[in-house]
Amino acid sequence: xxxxxxxxxxxxxxxxxxxxxxxxxxxxxxxxxxxxxxxxxxxxxxxxxxxxxxxxxxxxxxxxxxxxxxxxxxxxxxxxxxxxxxxxxxxxxxxxxxxxxxxxxxxxxxxxxxxxxxxxxxxxxxxxxxxxxxxxxxxxxxxxxxxxxxxxxxxxxxxxxxxxxxxxxxxxxxxxxxxxxxxxxxxxxxxxxxxxxxxxxxxxxxxxxxxxxxxxxxxxxxxxxxxxxxxxxxxxxxxxxxxxxxxxxxxxxxxxxxxxxxxxxxxxxxxxxxxxxxxxxxxxxxxxxxxxxxxxxxxxxxxxxxxxxxxxxxxxxxxxxxxxxxxxxxxxxxxxxxxxxxxxxxxxxxxxxxxxxxxxxxxxxxxxxxxxxxxxxxxxxxxxxxxxxxxxxxxxxxxxxxxxxxxxxxxxxxxxxxxxxxxxxxxxxxxxxxxxxxxxxxxxxxxxxxxxxxxxxxxxx
Amino acid sequence: xxxxxxxxxxxxxxxxxxxxxxxxxxxxxxxxxxxxxxxxxxxxxxxxxxxxxxxxxxxxxxxxxxxxxxxxxxxxxxxxxxxxxxxxxxxxxxxxxxxxxx
Numbered sequence: 001x002x003x004x005x006x007x008x009x010x011x012x013x014x015x016x017x018x019x020x021x022x023x024x025x026x027x028x029x030x031x032x033x034x035x036x037x038x039x040x041x042x043x044x045x046x047x048x049x050x051x052x053x054x055x056x057x058x059x060x061x062x063x064x065x066x067x068x069x070x071x072x073x074x075x076x077x078x079x080x081x082x083x084x085x086x087x088x089x090x091x092x093x094x095x096x097x098x099x100x101x102x103x104x105x106x107x108x109x110x111x112x113x114x115x116x117x118x119x120x121x122x123x124x125x126x127x128x129x130x131x132x133x134x135x136x137x138x139x140x141x142x143x144x145x146x147x148x149x150x151x152x153x154x155x156x157x158x159x160x161x162x163x164x165x166x167x168x169x170x171x172x173x174x175x176x177x178x179x180x181x182x183x184x185x186x187x188x189x190x191x192x193x194x195x196x197x198x199x200x201x202x203x204x205x206x207x208x209x210x211x212x213x214x215x216x217x218x219x220x221x222x223x224x225x226x227x228x229x230x231x232x233x234x235x236x237x238x239x240x241x242x243x244x245x246x247x248x249x250x251x252x253x254x255x256x257x258x259x260x261x262x263x264x265x266x267x268x269x270x271x272x273x274x275x276x277x278x279x280x281x282x283x284x285x286x287x288x289x290x291x292x293x294x295x296x297x298x299x300x301x302x303x304x305x306x307x308x309x310x311x312x313x314x315x316x317x318x319x320x321x322x323x324x325x326x327x328x329x330x331x332x333x334x335x336x337x338x339x340x341x342x343x344x345x346x347x348x349x350x351x352x353x354x355x356x357x358x359x360x361x362x363x364x365x366x367x368x369x370x371x372x373x374x375x376x377x378x379x380x381x382x383x384x385x386x387x388x389x390x391x392x393x394x395x396x397x398x399x400x401x402x403x404x405x406x407x408x409x410x411x412x413x414x415x416x417x418x419x420x421x422x423x424x425x426x427x428x429x430x431x432x433x434x435x436x437x438x439x440x441x442x443x444x445x446x447x448x449x450x451x452x453x454x455x456x457x458x459x460x461x
Numbered sequence: 462x463x464x465x466x467x468x469x470x471x472x473x474x475x476x477x478x479x480x481x482x483x484x485x486x487x488x489x490x491x492x493x494x495x496x497x498x499x500x501x502x503x504x505x506x507x508x509x510x511x512x513x514x515x516x517x518x519x520x521x522x523x524x525x526x527x528x529x530x531x532x533x534x535x536x537x538x539x540x541x542x543x544x545x546x547x548x549x550x551x552x553x554x555x556x557x558x559x560x561x562x563x
Binding site: 066067068071072100101103175176177178179180 | 481482483484506508509511512513515516519520521523
């Protein structure tokens with residue numbers, strides 16, 4: 001028999017606020033963080049898109065993540081730990097020190113969940129790419145830079161010296177190698193760090209499904225509890241793309257997927273006729289505490305919502321282009337609703353994938369219209385955050401849970417001339433939101449959808 | 462700054478780093494402290510210590526000799542020797558200097 005799965009805690013690291021409370025207030029206020037790309041990137045390439053959403057580094061010290069841990073861990077692992085600590089705290093689960101030197105903990109207050117029945121399910125698009133880049137750049141450029149310096153010291157011509165100095169300056173590389181680079185570059189680096197940090201010895205799984213990774217990770221975490229295999233899962237997604245050269249950004253730019261225009265306040269506009277692409281985000285992350293409902297109730301946990309259904313399909317069409325008819329998107333929505341035992345007319349709110357690219361929004365809006373008509377509320381959290389790739393599904397699931405909990409949701413930023421006659425959220429109002437869908441579609445044709453619903457036991461906000 | 466004061470400053474910074482890696486009080490660390498016998502460093506701690514020293518003194522310590530350091534005092538001397546070598550080679554001295562990141 002399928003067991004019911006509760007969401008009992010939320011943790012967020014995002015460009016518009018860290019912590020679920022600040023994040024939610026920023027969402028409702030329509031806050032964004034959009035800036036011109038770093039000027040130094042223009043030394044290396046020409047860019048069609050000139051805007052991005054940088055991530056302010058969280059205060060890791062307040063979460064006990066000092067210099068040693070920051071040297072040992074990729075940023076995705078630090079983001080995962082920060083979001084997980086927030087989520088556990090919100091769920092009323094405490095961390096008790098296990099090994100002070102290693103900075104590891106055991107969880108208490110879980111209502112008796114054995115560590116063997118607690119696991120981690122995290123998604124990421126590109127994993128430890130920031131550490132991989134740093135390690136490679138250090139290796140590739142350190143000695144050539146020394147040779148350039150030596151050459152400069154032996155030459156006298158001022159023009160040549162200037163040129164050499166410019167080349168040397170542009171060869172940016174970390175000055176030191178990192179002895180932990182192997183562990184930091186693994187796609188599963190964040191998942192593993194979290195398992196060790198919290199002494200959770202159940203399965204730890206890393207889901208790499210590009211921009212659907214976060215949704216897929218939460219879906220699999222939900223299933224492992226619903227099936228009875230696990231009792232507690234920390235589920236979510238993380239991404240961090242830091243790159244002094246702008247090469248990762250440039251790859252997306254070359255694929256003609258990113259926003260055009262120079263106006264930070266208006267360029268990013270999912271589902272609007274003037275949309276031009278997605279806003280590249282430097283990263284972020286979110287972690288949800290998932291628990292078996294009865295046990296969570298028994299320990300007096302705040303029940304924020306229930307995960308009621310999940311499905312995955314594949315386009316099997318093209319690695320970078322969504323199948324234009326959206327057949328597998330329609331099937332993933334139908335599958336998630338069927339698992340939840342719900343009909344389309346019972347869905348009150350759809351948190352759309354809503355990237356803001358011309359083709360994807362067109363296909364997604366058409367599918368939503370065909371299945372749901374214009375009844376459910378529809379918004380795009382990417383209209384606020386930009387696209388955080390593997391973290392996006394998790395951040396959007398957090399928005400969906402908060403919308404169920406607070407019976408309101410954020411507006412679709414910059415939506416002035418909608419591409420379809422859907423019930424797009426244009427301003428923040430009170431609504432009756434009992435059932436919600438959060439969906440993600442990715443490069444590679446990964447489609448995933450989660451059905452979340454308000455619980456009769458939902459804690460008052 | 463005289464040689465004695467420089468050595469004292471480097472010791473203070475090494476002691477701070479060792480305490481940070483091992484999560485112990487600085488008062489438990491002396492120049493004579495042996496990493497294995499007194500402070501019980503394992504191989505993972507050793508890696509962490511080298512990384513943290515590199516960060517503290519903003520310099521690569523890839524020298525094989527760094528792996529052989531047995532006491533806190535030997536580490537202080539090693540860092541001072543590295544600084545001397547850097548000065549002799551014409552590079553900016555890595556430490557000791559209060560102007561360096563710490």
